[in-house]
Amino acid sequence: MGLSRRNGVAPPPVLGILAIVGAGLLALPLLGLVAKAPWGSALSDLTSSDALQALKLSLICSLAATALALLLGLPLAWVQARLDFRGVNLLRGLTTLPMVLPPVVAGVALLYAFGRHGLAGEYLFSWFGFRLPFTTAGVILAETFVSMPFLVITVEAGLRSMNPRLEEAAATLGASRRRILGLVTLPVIAPSIYAGALLCWSRALGEFGATITFAGNFPGQTQTVPLAVFQLLETQPEAAVMLSLVLVLISLAVLVGLRDRYLSPDSQIRGRRGSVD
Amino acid sequence: MAVAVAGLLSASCTPGGSPSPTPPPALSGTVTVFAAASLTAAFGELGSDFEKAHPGVTVRFNFAGSGTLVTQIGQGASADVFAAADQPTMTKLTAGGYAMGKPEAFAGNHIEIAVPPGNPRHIQSLPDLQNSNVLVDVCAPSVPCGDYANQVFAKANLHITPVSLEQDVKSVLAKVESAEVDAGVVYVTDVQAAGSKVVGVPIPPNQNVLATYPAVAIKGSPNQAGGAAFLAYLLSGPAQQVLGRYGFVKA
Numbered sequence: 001m002g003l004s005r006r007n008g009v010a011p012p013p014v015l016g017i018l019a020i021v022g023a024g025l026l027a028l029p030l031l032g033l034v035a036k037a038p039w040g041s042a043l044s045d046l047t048s049s050d051a052l053q054a055l056k057l058s059l060i061c062s063l064a065a066t067a068l069a070l071l072l073g074l075p076l077a078w079v080q081a082r083l084d085f086r087g088v089n090l091l092r093g094l095t096t097l098p099m100v101l102p103p104v105v106a107g108v109a110l111l112y113a114f115g116r117h118g119l120a121g122e123y124l125f126s127w128f129g130f131r132l133p134f135t136t137a138g139v140i141l142a143e144t145f146v147s148m149p150f151l152v153i154t155v156e157a158g159l160r161s162m163n164p165r166l167e168e169a170a171a172t173l174g175a176s177r178r179r180i181l182g183l184v185t186l187p188v189i190a191p192s193i194y195a196g197a198l199l200c201w202s203r204a205l206g207e208f209g210a211t212i213t214f215a216g217n218f219p220g221q222t223q224t225v226p227l228a229v230f231q232l233l234e235t236q237p238e239a240a241v242m243l244s245l246v247l248v249l250i251s252l253a254v255l256v257g258l259r260d261r262y263l264s265p266d267s268q269i270r271g272r273r274g275s276v277d
Numbered sequence: 278m279a280v281a282v283a284g285l286l287s288a289s290c291t292p293g294g295s296p297s298p299t300p301p302p303a304l305s306g307t308v309t310v311f312a313a314a315s316l317t318a319a320f321g322e323l324g325s326d327f328e329k330a331h332p333g334v335t336v337r338f339n340f341a342g343s344g345t346l347v348t349q350i351g352q353g354a355s356a357d358v359f360a361a362a363d364q365p366t367m368t369k370l371t372a373g374g375y376a377m378g379k380p381e382a383f384a385g386n387h388i389e390i391a392v393p394p395g396n397p398r399h400i401q402s403l404p405d406l407q408n409s410n411v412l413v414d415v416c417a418p419s420v421p422c423g424d425y426a427n428q429v430f431a432k433a434n435l436h437i438t439p440v441s442l443e444q445d446v447k448s449v450l451a452k453v454e455s456a457e458v459d460a461g462v463v464y465v466t467d468v469q470a471a472g473s474k475v476v477g478v479p480i481p482p483n484q485n486v487l488a489t490y491p492a493v494a495i496k497g498s499p500n501q502a503g504g505a506a507f508l509a510y511l512l513s514g515p516a517q518q519v520l521g522r523y524g525f526v527k528a
Contacts, residue, residue: 115457133457134412134440216441216452217417223442230444234344235419 030248037245038238045239046246053220054228055246061136061224062204065143066151069200072144073151074193080152081159092156099149106146107213114141114214138215139222143204150203151196158192159185198258202251307335308503309355311346313362313421313490314445315386315463318470319523320360326519327510334503342420342445343367350375350495357504360492360511362386362446363421367491377498380491382528383511384520387465387485388425390478391449393456400460400478403433414449414458417442422449425486426462432484450475464488466524489528 038045045051080092098106114121114132124130132138166188170180186193208226215222217231225247232240308327312320317340324336339346339356343366350356351373359376360383361367367380392400398411406413415437416423423442430437440458443449449461454474468477492511494504510516517527 111455111457115455117456212444216414217443218439218441231417231419231442233348234342234417234444237348 033241033245033248037241041238042242045236045242048239050219050223050228051239051243054223054225054243057136057139057220057223058205058225058247061139061143062201062207064140065147065204066197066201068140068144069148069151069204070193070197073148073196073200074155077152077155077159077196081156095152096149098146099153101146103146103207103209104213107142107210110142110145110210110214114138133214134216134218134222136215136221139211139224142210142214143207146207146210147200147203150199151193154196154199155189155192158189158196162188194258198255202255205247205251304331304334304503304506306500306503307337308357308500308507309337309339309498310358310360310507311339311341311350311354311356312358312360313343313346314340314447315362315422315467316340316360316490317447319466319520319525322519322523323511323516326515327507330510331506336507340447342416344369344419344421345444347373355499356495357498357500358492358494358507360490361421362488362490363424364489364491365424366421367493370493375496376493377496377501378494380493381508381512382489382491383516384490384525385528386488386490386525388422388429388462388480388488389465389468390480391453391461391463391468391471391475392459392478393453394473394476396476396478397456398459402478403429403435403480403484406437406460407435411460412458413437413439414441414443414452414461415439416446416449416462417444420445421488422446422462422464425488428486429462429480429484432486464524469524487526490525 076095080088080095101109110118111121111133112118114124116122116125116131116133121132124132132141162185166184167180170184175183206226207224208230211222211224212227212230217223217227219228223231225243229240229244229247232243310320310324317338320338320340324338327336328334339349339354341349343361343363346356346359346361347366347370350359350370359367359370361370361380367376370376371380390400390403390406392398398405398408400406400411405411415426418424418427420443422445441452443452446463446467449463450467450471452458453461453463454471460478465477468475492508494501494508498504
């Protein structure tokens with residue numbers, strides 16, 4: 001694999017140096033995990049019932065959170081990108097806030113909203129006997145809360161950079177609004193949706209603070225991999241490292257695999273404004 | 278150079294020290310104390326008392342579950358003193374070779390059931406926690422408070438399924454305070470510190486345990502003299518009195 005630039009003129013060398021430092025900063029801790037991992041006991045560490053339960057729960061919850069984020073986040077992104085109304089900026093601020101909120105604070109906020117005595121949770125509980133804290137559904141809710149903003153801002157950016165003439169042309173040709181959405185808009189912004197869903201899923205997979213605060217920590221019910229790692233660090237640090245590594249590898253495989261597939265420069269051209277100008 | 282200056286400073290300070298009966302070591306800088314979460318309130322007061330007695334010294338605390346603290350020290354976190362909520366956790370530290378000298382027990386504690394104000398589920402005793410519609414929160418078995426809770430359950434011959442296993446006792450207390458759970462198993466001192474935010478349901482002495490709090494100085498710590506002085510202070514009369522006011526018992 002030789003070095004070759006995709007396009008443009010060569011950047012000043014300082015950029016290259018800083019990029020190497022940046023890559024080191026991000027990659028070194030991961031190399032640390034690999035170096036410290038007790039490979040000898042890997043199999044027994046990972047096939048312990050708690051580890052398997054945590055892995056299964058993490059996958060189920062992060063996928064469910066991503067699905068929920070797609071269901072609710074796509075319409076939200078559309079509203080924020082396309083509608084102009086008073087308060088749209090406030091809405092945009094509110095829907096990105098969970099990204100900057102410390103996750104533990106997010107967990108406390110979720111308790112105040114959906115806890116047994118929360119603003120909405122009180123009625124959920126007294127009317128339907130439905131309780132979110134300390135349940136798997138609570139984990140999914142916590143993960144959705146912290147990860148959905150990643151999907152929303154990515155899709156919103158995709159919608160904003162889309163060439164509006166494509167939809168206008170479809171409308172002139174007599175397509176219904178639903179057909180335009182399904183046959184023009186969604187296919188054009190598909191790369192943004194994939195990217196957003198990936199970001200959202202990876203954030204959900206690594207979620208810790210909001211989950212432990214809102215949903216608690218119980219094996220098989222609410223103990224996802226990050227929570228299991230946190231608890232294992234006290235008793236079996238080697239197993240904790242091993243389990244962390246599995247989480248890293250799963251995320252890496254998915255991120256590298258899907259990114260190349262859907263986020264290559266070619267697949268983005270379709271969504272780039274000006275490609276027809 | 279810096280060493281020479283520090284030497285001069287301590288040399289010039291010692292002769293003119295305060296006129297207390299025992300010649301105090303030249304204390305300065307910051308004393309870093311890693312302490313079990315259940316010590317938070319009492320140690321806060323002990324820290325400021327210690328600072329008053331030794332002007333120029335700052336006491337810095339790191340409160341967390343005892344096990345977490347041992348991990349942090351093992352990973353090179355610089356602590357002068359470590360105070361654990363039980364003997365097994367302390368043993369982990371000493372076995373790792375991080376302790377200087379022998380750990381000394383400086384306080385004891387008992388376990389209690391904490392319930393939200395008004396005790397909505399009318400919990401009167403341990404067996405009430407077995408009821409399947411009572412949400413119970415405890416510490417994880419790897420944390421001292423979780424270990425004690427399991428000992429207490431075992432003594433009473435109870436099988437209790439908690440909704441969550443917390444990493445420190447303050448997390449259990451927080452969930453009781455917010456009434457997200459109906460009961461939590463915590464230390465007597467936590468119930469006292471929480472004031473009106475929770476109500477304590479005592480566990481009878483024959484089913485209870487004595488939690489012993491040992492403390493030790495850390496080998497190679499940045500402020501050896503400060504650490505030793507804080508340890509000595511913990512065992513002193515005034516400090517014991519403060520601990521007693523927070524509900525701790527003699528070790």
